[in-house]
Amino acid sequence: MDPWITIDSTTVPGSDTELTLSQRNDDFAIRISGVPGDLMNSRMHHSEEALAELACSRLSTIENARILVGGLGMGFTLAAVLKTVPESAEVIVAELVPAVVEWNQGVLGQCAGRPIEDGRTRVQLGDVVDLLKHQAEKFDAILLDIDNGPEAMTSSDNEWLYSTGGLKKIYEKLRPEGIVAIWSARADQIFTTRLKKAGFIVELRTVRARPGKGSRHTIFLGQRPWGASAR
Numbered sequence: 001m002d003p004w005i006t007i008d009s010t011t012v013p014g015s016d017t018e019l020t021l022s023q024r025n026d027d028f029a030i031r032i033s034g035v036p037g038d039l040m041n042s043r044m045h046h047s048e049e050a051l052a053e054l055a056c057s058r059l060s061t062i063e064n065a066r067i068l069v070g071g072l073g074m075g076f077t078l079a080a081v082l083k084t085v086p087e088s089a090e091v092i093v094a095e096l097v098p099a100v101v102e103w104n105q106g107v108l109g110q111c112a113g114r115p116i117e118d119g120r121t122r123v124q125l126g127d128v129v130d131l132l133k134h135q136a137e138k139f140d141a142i143l144l145d146i147d148n149g150p151e152a153m154t155s156s157d158n159e160w161l162y163s164t165g166g167l168k169k170i171y172e173k174l175r176p177e178g179i180v181a182i183w184s185a186r187a188d189q190i191f192t193t194r195l196k197k198a199g200f201i202v203e204l205r206t207v208r209a210r211p212g213k214g215s216r217h218t219i220f221l222g223q224r225p226w227g228a229s230a231r
């Protein structure tokens with residue numbers, strides 16, 4: 001089998017963590033230094049797409065929907081959002097690592113069909129945590145796939161997002177009936193309870209890494225009830 005070749009590496013802003021892009025024939029992998037396995041692999045993206053489909057299916061007929069995607073990665077989630085929502089939608093993608101955006105503008109972009117070039121996409125370079133704290137406008141869906149689950153991996157600052165305070169902020173930033181969807185490598189009872197405490201109607205879905213096979217991943221779905229006030 002051909003070996004993986006490192007194409008580029010970069011440092012995650014505000015940390016010593018190194019992110020590497022590697023290629024083997026038509027396959028790509030993004031890896032974090034010192035962490036076993038891949039942060040993202042171009043051969044397995046079924047659950048990343050399911051994240052988008054589960055969160056956005058109700059938006060297929062809603063005009064001017066606003067969607068926030070946290071973490072560009074290889075763009076599979078973004079591409080699946082764009083397939084689901086109408087032409088009038090605006091999809092904001094927050095990506096912490098500038099090199100990830102550059103990789104998607106180059107060779108990596110071919111994996112998901114170059115979704116950052118879609119007219120509905122707005123790439124916002126920076127931390128999704130800052131965007132949530134400082135953006136005034138609300139969203140119909142907030143999709144997070146920035147770690148391996150509700151615990152910080154890429155950046156220690158991500159920890160806040162999964163805390164009660166972070167979840168309450170997400171709740172505040174959703175329009176009525178808006179949905180937060182969080183990708184995770186596994187289910188987590190404590191986190192499920194925390195989502196409920198923040199006010200969400202919660203559902204967990206299990207999705208395979210590839211259609212009908214591969215690891216089982218969890219998508220946490222939390223819906224802000226119609227007419228509910230912020231907690």
Ligand SMILES: C[S@@+](CC[C@H](N)C(=O)[O-])C[C@H]1O[C@@H](n2cnc3c(N)ncnc32)[C@H](O)[C@@H]1O
Pocket residue numbers: 039040045048049070071072073074075076077078094095096097100126127128129145146147154155158
């Ligand atoms: C697992 S990948 C996302 C995979 C993506 N769902 C896909 O379909 O390819 C995680 C991405 O989140 C980014 N990221 C991590 N923490 C972030 C943060 N706080 N704000 C924005 N992006 C972040 C990483 O740099 C990486 O590009």
